[in-house]
Amino acid sequence: MIKKEKTxxxxxxxxxxxxxxxxxxxxxxxFTPGASVAKATREKILHAAQSIGYQPNLLARSLATxxxxxxxxxxxxxxxxxxxxVVKELSEQLAETGRHILLFTTPKGDEADPALERxxxxxxxxxxxxxxxxxxxxxxxxxKAGVPIVQINxxxxxxxISTVWGENQRAGELVAAFLYKAGHKKYAFVxxxxxxxxxxxxxxxxxxxxxxxxIKKIKTVYGDYTFEAASIAARSLLSxxxxxxxxxxxxxxxxxxxxxxxxxxxxxxxxxxxxVIGVDNVPEAGHSAYDLTTFSQPAGSLVEEAINIIDKxxxxxxxxxxxxxxxxxxxxxxxxxxxxxxxxxxVDNKIWLE
Amino acid sequence: MIKKEKTxxxxxxxxxxxxxxxxxxxxxxxFTPGASVAKATREKILHAAQSIGYQPNLLARSLATxxxxxxxxxxxxxxxxxxxxVVKELSEQLAETGRHILLFTTPKGDEADPALERxxxxxxxxxxxxxxxxxxxxxxxxxKAGVPIVQINxxxxxxxISTVWGENQRAGELVAAFLYKAGHKKYAFVxxxxxxxxxxxxxxxxxxxxxxxxIKKIKTVYGDYTFEAASIAARSLLSxxxxxxxxxxxxxxxxxxxxxxxxxxxxxxxxxxxxVIGVDNVPEAGHSAYDLTTFSQPAGSLVEEAINIIDKxxxxxxxxxxxxxxxxxxxxxxxxxxxxxxxxxxVDNKIWLE
Numbered sequence: 001m002i003k004k005e006k007t008x009x010x011x012x013x014x015x016x017x018x019x020x021x022x023x024x025x026x027x028x029x030x031f032t033p034g035a036s037v038a039k040a041t042r043e044k045i046l047h048a049a050q051s052i053g054y055q056p057n058l059l060a061r062s063l064a065t066x067x068x069x070x071x072x073x074x075x076x077x078x079x080x081x082x083x084x085x086v087v088k089e090l091s092e093q094l095a096e097t098g099r100h101i102l103l104f105t106t107p108k109g110d111e112a113d114p115a116l117e118r119x120x121x122x123x124x125x126x127x128x129x130x131x132x133x134x135x136x137x138x139x140x141x142x143x144k145a146g147v148p149i150v151q152i153n154x155x156x157x158x159x160x161i162s163t164v165w166g167e168n169q170r171a172g173e174l175v176a177a178f179l180y181k182a183g184h185k186k187y188a189f190v191x192x193x194x195x196x197x198x199x200x201x202x203x204x205x206x207x208x209x210x211x212x213x214x215i216k217k218i219k220t221v222y223g224d225y226t227f228e229a230a231s232i233a234a235r236s237l238l239s240x241x242x243x244x245x246x247x248x249x250x251x252x253x254x255x256x257x258x259x260x261x262x263x264x265x266x267x268x269x270x271x272x273x274x275x276v277i278g279v280d281n282v283p284e285a286g287h288s289a290y291d292l293t294t295f296s297q298p299a300g301s302l303v304e305e306a307i308n309i310i311d312k313x314x315x316x317x318x319x320x321x322x323x324x325x326x327x328x329x330x331x332x333x334x335x336x337x338x339x340x341x342x343x344x345x346x347v348d349n350k351i352w353l354e
Numbered sequence: 355m356i357k358k359e360k361t362x363x364x365x366x367x368x369x370x371x372x373x374x375x376x377x378x379x380x381x382x383x384x385f386t387p388g389a390s391v392a393k394a395t396r397e398k399i400l401h402a403a404q405s406i407g408y409q410p411n412l413l414a415r416s417l418a419t420x421x422x423x424x425x426x427x428x429x430x431x432x433x434x435x436x437x438x439x440v441v442k443e444l445s446e447q448l449a450e451t452g453r454h455i456l457l458f459t460t461p462k463g464d465e466a467d468p469a470l471e472r473x474x475x476x477x478x479x480x481x482x483x484x485x486x487x488x489x490x491x492x493x494x495x496x497x498k499a500g501v502p503i504v505q506i507n508x509x510x511x512x513x514x515i516s517t518v519w520g521e522n523q524r525a526g527e528l529v530a531a532f533l534y535k536a537g538h539k540k541y542a543f544v545x546x547x548x549x550x551x552x553x554x555x556x557x558x559x560x561x562x563x564x565x566x567x568x569i570k571k572i573k574t575v576y577g578d579y580t581f582e583a584a585s586i587a588a589r590s591l592l593s594x595x596x597x598x599x600x601x602x603x604x605x606x607x608x609x610x611x612x613x614x615x616x617x618x619x620x621x622x623x624x625x626x627x628x629x630v631i632g633v634d635n636v637p638e639a640g641h642s643a644y645d646l647t648t649f650s651q652p653a654g655s656l657v658e659e660a661i662n663i664i665d666k667x668x669x670x671x672x673x674x675x676x677x678x679x680x681x682x683x684x685x686x687x688x689x690x691x692x693x694x695x696x697x698x699x700x701v702d703n704k705i706w707l708e
Contacts, residue, residue, distance in 0.1 A: 011498065053498020055474040070456070070476075079637060084438040091459040095469060100476075101457040102424070105445040115449060120409040122424075122454075144365065144407020227641065256641065264642040283433060287581065287610065288618040289643040 011054040020048035031056035071310065072119035074104045076131035077225060080253045081282040085299040086130050086152060093303055099125070106132045113138045120145055126310040128152060131225070134161070148313035150306045153297065155197035162313065162322045164305045166279075166297035168198050172205025172248070174330050175277050175295060177354050179246040180213050181339035184275060188219040188237050188244035190230055190254050199250040202279060206248055219244060223254040230254035234261035238268070245274050246336070252278035252285045252294055259290055259335065275336035281328075291334035301326045365408040374402035385410035425664065426473035428458045430485035431579060434607045435636040439653040440484050440506060447657055453479070460486045467492045474499055480664040482506060485579070488515070502667035504660045507651070509551035516667065516675045518659045520633075520651035520682045522552055526559025526602070528684050529631050529649060531708050533600040534567050535693035538629060542573040542591050542598035544584055544608050553604040556633060560602055573598060577608040584608035588615035592622070599628050600690070606632035606639045606648055613644055613689065629690035635682075645688035655680045 017024040022041060029037045030045040037045075048054075071094055077083050091101050102122060104115045113135050119127060120141060127134075127142060130152040134142075139158045142149050150162045179187065189206055192199035207218055221237055223230030230249070234257060237244055249255035255278030262268040262276065270276055278285065281296035305324045313319060332343065332350040344351050371378040376395060383391045384399040391399075402408075425448055431437050445455050456476060458469045467489050473481060474495060481488075481496060484506040488496075493512045496503050504516045533541065543560055546553035561572055575591055577584030584603070588611060591598055603609035609632030616622040616630065624630055632639065635650035659678045667673060686697065686704040698705050 050495075053495050055471075055477075055495075055499055073457075078438050078442040081435065081438070084432050084435070084441075087438075087441070087457070088432040088459055091457050095459070098472070100472070103427075103441070103445050103455040103457050105442055105449070117409075118452070118454070123409075141404075141407050141409075145409055227637070256643065260642040283581070284638075288614040289610065 011049075011052045013054070013056075015052060016045060016049045016054045019052060020045045067125055068123045069099045070102050070122060070124050071099055072104060072116065072122070072124040072127045073101045074106050074116055074119070074127065074129045074132040074134075076106045076133075078105060079227070080131070080225065080251065081284055082251065082253065082280045082297070082299065083131055085282065086303060089299050089303040090128065090306070093300075093307055104132075117141070120147060125314060126150065128306055128310075129154065134158070146317050148310055148317075150309050150313075152302055152306055153198060155201075160321050162309045162324075164302050164309065164324045164326065165198065166302070166326055166328045167295075168201035169205040171279050171295035171328060171330075172202040172207075173209045174205075174352070174354060175248050175279075176206045176209035176213075178293075178330060178339060178352055179248070179275060179277065179336065180210065180215070181342070182246075182275065182337040184246035184337065185215075186217075186242065186244045186246065187215060188221065188247045190223040190233050190237075190247060190249040190258060191220055192223065192225040192250045192254075194222060196225070196250070202248075202250050223249065223251075223257070225251055225254065227253060227257045230257035231261050234258040235265065238262060238266045247274065247276050249276065249278045252280040252282045252292055254278070255292055255294070255335070256284065256290055259292070270335050271337050277336050281331055285331075285333070293331065293333045293336040295330050296328040298326060298328065365403075365406045367408070367410075369406060370399060370403045370408045373406060374399045421479055422477045423453045424456050424476060424478045425453055426458060426470065426476070426478040426481045427455045428460050428470055428473070428481065428483045428486040428488075430460045430487075432459060433581070434485070434579065434605065435638055436605065436607065436634045436651070436653065437485055439636065440657060443653050443657040444482065444660070447654075447661055458486075471495070474501060479668060480504065482660055482664075483508065488512070500671050502664060502671075504663050504667075506656055506660055507552055509555075514675050516663045516677065518656050518663065518678045518680065519552065520656070520680055521649075522555035523559040525633050525649035525682060525684075526556040526561075527563045528559075528706070528708060529602050529633075530560045530563035530567075532647075532684060532693060532706055533602070533629060533631065533690065534564065534569070535696070536600075536629065536691040538600035538691065539569075540571075540596065540598045540600065541569060542575065542601045544577040544587050544591075544601060544603040544612060545574055546577065546579040546604045546608075548576060550579070550604070556602075556604050577603065577605075577611065579605055579608065581607060581611045584611035585615050588612040589619065592616060592620045601628065601630050603630065603632045606634040606636045606646055608632070609646055609648070609689070610638065610644055613646070624689050625691050631690050635685055639685075639687070647685065647687045647690040649684050650682040652680060652682065 013027045014024050017027045027045055030042045075083055106115055126148045128150050136158055143160050153165050189203050221233035223233045247258055249258055255276050258276050259270055262274050268274050278292050278294040281294045285292040285294050309322045330352040332352050342352050342354050367381045368378050371381045381399055384396045429437055481501055481503045490512055497514050507519050543557050575587035577587045601612055609630050612630050613624055616628050622628050632646050632648040635648045639646040639648050663676045684706040686706050696706050696708050
């Protein structure tokens with residue numbers, strides 16, 4: 001049996017024109033901000049439009065203006081609450097200027113190209129990448145098409161890609177100083193993925209400080225930015241012969257896994273037996289189940305800078321890529337032993353300044 | 355000083371045609387799946403397109419076909435990891451058929467209309483709403499425009515809106531039975547927002563069971579689906595003269611807040627002193643910091659049904675709204691005292707069947 005498909009045609013500009021008894025171009029002008037049309041005519045048109053459910057077609061308009069007001073967001077790790085915050089902030093901040101996110105979730109670690117080539121086909125105004133990578137081919141394609149790329153929280157060697165990130169080197173140095181001055185002797189670092197430049201910068205800051213303080217052995221394991229891999233990494237650290245008493249994790253989300261394993265599986269007390277510090281300051285870090293000391297990466301500020309860059313690149317397509325670092329703070333909660341001094345209190349948090 | 359704006363025009367179909375030495379319509383056919391064009395010609399065209407960064411314009415195509423392959427998603431509570439899962443699942447499942455999410459984050463509890471009227475202007479194929487509400491006016495507008503609306507995890511009195519939800523009544527009944535058979539005497543319910551029909555259904559199931567078992571007093575407080583309000587609600591419950599020893603929360607996210615307050619502020623042991631059960635089964639519920647007993651709402655299945663409904667509504671615009679319930683399970687972990695029997699083990703979890 002062949003089912004007869006009902007068709008319900010969406011109302012058009014011409015339908016509105018007929019109903020309102022005006023020309024089609026009057027309808028078009030009535031829906032164009034700033035265009036000239038008599039007040040009475042405009043009201044008649046808006047009334048007719050509403051009565052038949054007509055919507056001005058922004059797709060058609062973006063074909064004419066070559067601006068869609070759509071920003072593609074490629075995101076690779078929505079399980080991590082930090083990236084859920086990035087999505088929320090980007091959506092809310094773009095909405096203030098009438099722009100919206102076209103969302104592409106991409107496999108973690110893998111290149112996001114196949115999905116993102118489609119994004120280009122939608123004539124997006126810009127491409128934001130978070131926990132997601134583009135190939136050199138895709139980057140070149142974007143540049144040819146005049147679509148700026150901004151990465152959040154990721155480094156790249158590719159030319160022409162703008163980047164916004166937190167203070168990665170300083171995060172590592174400050175956490176190392178905090179733990180060292182609290183009297184720790186045995187250190188470990190739970191890294192993200194092996195190819196994560198962000199994780200490498202944090203590790204570099206951490207090791208540089210500790211080595212200059214005379215600490216020679218700093219064990220590194222990979223938590224791959226997931227809860228599961230970080231749990232496995234924590235087990236391997238804590239079941240070793242000479243386990244660490246201070247663990248720095250390249251993300252809060254991995255620090256939660258380390259705390260879970262340390263307390264539930266190894267019966268350790270945090271911070272009496274072991275100190276754990278993360279990076280990000282996701283909302284869960286403030287919940288008392290974890291009460292995590294962490295170096296903050298303010299998602300709101302990162303997104304604000306990313307949008308600034310997009311606007312600059314759109315206004316001036318010839319300009320070079322922009323790199324922007326957003327300052328963070330070491331927020332002191334209950335998951336790590338503390339040095340004697342160096343603290344201040346700001347409005348929300350206790351901060352350590354070294 | 356007026357800055358001279360550089361313009362870099364995106365390459366067009368006609369640019370590709372010139373470069374490849376073919377007609378514009380050949381270029382158009384080369385980018386249309388199934389259209390007839392000689393293999394050698396197609397390759398020449400694709401090569402020319404790539405060399406100048408041309409992308410077929412899906413916006414233009416969607417004007418012709420009246421299908422944009424864009425689904426608008428209005429979401430009101432991305433802090434809650436359940437909704438982060440919904441976004442991820444919807445994005446991944448839609449991508450399998452080459453469709454993508456245009457994201458609208460909406461104020462929690464408020465009507466999402468102003469943002470969503472813009473969604474209609476983008477000629478979206480459908481509108482999915484999660485933790486977000488539409489007015490009757492917007493609903494009518496969508497119906498006139500032939501855009502189906504599917505709500506995830508929310509009830510509505512409005513006609514023509516399809517809904518996908520979990521087993522809300524059964525969740526309440528089963529949790530009540532579990533707690534009652536474990537020997538509890540003093541019950542409380544931490545509701546979502548006052549106007550949440552989902553929360554009301556869970557409460558109704560919970561109270562119906564307990565009342566029929568002879569329990570008369572069941573205290574209800576509102577956690578508004580946020581961590582902060584649920585913490586305040588928990589404080590008021592636990593500082594009362596005769597505090598509950600069994601608390602059912604309308605979401606896992608609120609249950610985490612209740613556990614934090616009970617253990618850290620009131621020094622209670624979960625589950626020895628107090629049992630806490632949630633709804634959703636977000637990944638964090640399985641982390642050992644919370645180890646939460648909870649009634650599951652499988653985000654993947656909810657999204658799958660939502661997409662099924664969208665496809666049916668698009669194929670047959672005249673059909674009536676569809677309501678679909680997705681089964682869940684009471685997943686037993688460590689946050690509540692247990693009845694003597696009624697358990698089975700499936701692949702991943704220990705389940706209680708009553």
